[in-house]
Amino acid sequence: MLAFLGSAGVIAALIGSILLVVRGIRGARGGQSDLRAPGKLVLAGAVISMVAMQIALLNDDFSLAYVANHHSSATPFPFDVATAWAALEGSIILWGLVLAVFTWVVVRQASDRLGSAAVAVMAGVGVFFFGLMITVANPFEVCVDALATGCAASTAWPFTAADVPVNGPGPNPLLQNHFLMAVHPPVLYIGYVGLTVPFAYAIGALALGVPGPEWLRRSHRSTLVAWSFLTLGITLGGWWAYEVLSWGGYWAWDPVENASLMPWLAATAFIHSGLVQQRRGMLQAWNFVLVISAFALTILGTFLTRSGTINSVHSFTQSAIGPALLGFLVLVLVGSFTLFTMRSHLVASSPRIETFVSREGTFLVNNLLLTVYAFVVLIGTTYPLLLEAFTGTQVGVGEPFFNRLAVPLSFMLLLTMGFGPVTPWRGAPTGLLWRRLRWPTIVALASGLVVALTVTRVAWVILAIVLGVFVAAAIGGLLLEFAGARKAKSGLSLYQEARTVIGNDQSFWAGQLSHIGVVLVAIGIAFAANLPLHTEVELAPGESVEFAGYTLTYDAPFRRDEPNRVVQGVRVEVSRDDRIITVLEPSANFYDTEMGGIITPAVMSRPSGDLYLTLRNLDSETVQLGLDTSPMIWLLWLGGVTTAAGGFWSLAARRRDRVVEEPLVLADV
Amino acid sequence: MSERTRNIASVAVIAVMSVALLLLTSTQPATSDRVEQIGTRIKCPVCQGESIANSPSQMAEDMMDLVSERVSSGVPDQQIIDELLGSYTGAVLLDPPASGNTLVLWVAPVVALAVGIAMILWWRRHPGPSADDATAPGKSRTRLVIGGVALVLAFAGIVAVAANSLQDRPAAAAGAADIDEQDLSEVSNETMEAVIAANVEDPQINGMRLALAERYFDSGDYRSAFPHYLVVAEDPNATGAEAITALVRLGWMAYDGNGEVETATRLIDEALAIDSGSSVARYVRARVLWCGAGETDQAIETFEELLSDPELATETRTQIEADLEMANDGGECP
């Protein structure tokens, strides 16, 4: 029944998508056609398929092969819901649903030829993903050969299970070990899939030969939504890794992490260069390249992580979806760039930059750095694959390589970020930058000195502090300057005027909030990466050890039987100055499916940073523990969320912002 | 204070603070832990993409212990890394050297940056098309040619991708079921070996095993055929027909290859125990006894019985008739 319902939803969405492609093309050619009806069909179909999967999961309907293989009746809430996207086929349902929602958004504003063309492209992508769901990655296959737990063989037709397992193995233990795994994928998917919208508008604009800023304007909000969610998703991913993977890290330049970072970098570059085109009419061709790249990188990332070509902590096992995704990637790149080539006489824009000392100049630098950054991640992730395919030689590329290149690029970006916001469009009058950046420079260096004298003299940390404070102070100084200028005329308070300044150009100040988020991330990473303490200890019950200013006392081992797992670990009292602060329980969580336990760290968060305990070995006599600190790591989470918040806040900007010119900077020249 | 004085003061303050910071940070002794540093450069071989410094696995811990022991006995970094690469290949080095076939990795980003800068400078000097050009119709023939070329390329690419992915899958760890659907006549012996090796546990693999063994058998390569027949013959999950074929072939090879008539008959009798009416088993048994033990009369009898079966395949019939004629003539086995 649910197999039928789910499959019906998928097929409805597929038919709706095909109709949308046809009607979208007709609309793009100037014909009249109703897009809303098929748009609703796509949306309804996608919702039905997700609902069917959720009902199956919540009711432990093991006749569905997906449920039988990835769910267990012992899986607790919210992991039973999240199981829908814990494995390949299910995650495509989620992908399809998010795509359907974005398609509907585009359909609703498609009253003209450009909009119709964008709908056709969106729906074309939809045809691919819904097509996957009825072919190589069908989530609604029913079981025909049951195992003790799970399903050995399944079929799509005729919707009735010949053999129903009694129970399933449950989702991958790593994925049901933390609540973040329930929210991280949907958030990330909104980010990935959202990038389809600017791509669709770009292809529509190219096809129709209207490369002007209209397509940017129309896709602006979707781009921001996608970018904000992508930012949030990457942050949550790092946090999940930190809380679950038990090595105290949050980013390992793993292919899956890189797969999310590459589109983010391209999208960030696009948001900036899009502004240049909207303001100055420049970089028309470049924006097409960026937006096509950003979309292609989301597909590439999905391919790399879902096809089994790369081994990684979070990749699903290999399946026939690999060739399909690679074929689609080729289609996207070849199709888009062929179209681009055919329209090359139209996309080249005429205006040229007057001086590099201008907002657009800083954006050019920013784009250059972000593009090179994305290229570094791309080549580092794919080079081992390509080299092996060409020569058969195996090489590894990992953290040290990425860090060596990404760290200097990140610092250069921070520096550019300090200059960008205070530099006016078209060029800065002599002395303006000096006046605006003099105080931020002094404040930044002073902060660096304070930290160097009181906390640490590690160069990377000091550099991060100096550049970070520089960016933040430049932004603060600018706000004070604008508000001060108004105050001098109006006589209102500085605070009131600052609010007015922000309200008048909310999207600009929202962008600055994102910049501050990035600064927090940079400082957080600098501290956590350069100043952690680490040691390994072996304790008998009652024994204590001093670590990072705390006294850790091994109280006793414990064992807790939970419905889906057995938690086995030790209780460790954390005290300072003879006062017990908390009791930590580093543990190993044993799930039925896994032979060993999943080592789960215990974390105590304090403003100065985290204390991070990992179980290494537990026997009847003693316990071996890994003790780590992660100084200031909370800055990283806060920064990531702040960066995303900037994006969301920008969305709330009133539309009239776009026509409001930046408050006149020449007033005080 | 005049603007000029303030500027001078600011520059002085900035200069002094910069120098102080440089001094403070450069006098900081290197705190980085060498063991940790080497550890982050080596991939944990039993993990998925984690370095031995980061992985909590036992293997990573043991490798870290080894590194720390080498460090404390004064071995230079590169030598420690080379030692590990000697047993694990360059694939476990997370920090590719800027030489050999990983030089590209380090050069490419620098080249990309340089090209980017050059592009920006070039772009600035060369104004784009004027507004008139932009609206002028493009050279439609050129565009048509470009479109055509790109389409052909795309088509070629997609075909190649499809062909490649189909062709390569069985060679690795494809499931037995996948390959059964393919026409085995187009699959090489090596591929079949690989697939069989990768699916030892799969009971459905016997079909392929037999097909491969038959190929070896037909080409006279008993040595290669033997293990496969043996596996099928000993497999409790093999179907009766599969077991009979395997046992009969083993029997024939025992006689033909090693001259062991007794082993041969014993094996074929096992086959007959599964199905006493198996004509192949009976034929081969008779032939072994005739050629190996000189029991011509018994062979003639069996041959005649077999020929009386109207359902006997034509090919087998021809073969038996030829044998029968020869047995009747002189009794010498071919």
Place this chain on the structure above:
Amino acid sequence: MTGRILRWAGLAVVGVTVVLAVVLASRFGSDPGLVDSPLIGKPAPEFTLAGLDGSEGASLSDLRGDIVVVNFFASWCLECRDEHDDLVAASESFGDQDVTFLQVAYQEAAAESLSYLAEAGASSTTRYLADPGSRTAIAYGVFGIPETFFIDPEGTVVGKIIGEADALILGATIDSIRNGEQPGQQITGDTQQRPDA
């Protein structure tokens, strides 16, 4: 001018995409975790290990002149259990013919390996060795067990079996080493890593 450059750039991207896609497609189905052993054809890493039961054990250099089979095993490894009988049988049938079988316990306390051997049945001709700190396993580049290495009488690694070995493969490999061949690396099945904690 700009238009022409863009046109060529676009076409270049299309071309490169197609080439890379074809190359990537060739990777489908190959196991990304699998790495060829660089030891084959090289002198075998030397080791001197004590026996699991505290006995004298074995030193590789003392076995020069013999074909040495070095197998890494553990009680927690299912494939090792599957191949155990074949290893014992091979060891006993080749044991008197200048072939020495060594089995090295991998990441496991000696007591556990010993009780496993007691249960599964140890061979009288095989020496069972302890490898504290996995030093020998690291020197031999063990990824997951079972892994079995073949060392010729000159002390060169000439063969490696990844996954479960059976009597046929063991026999065939030893035969080909006797014929002076280098059998190289063979993959027979899955390997396992130590389940942690």
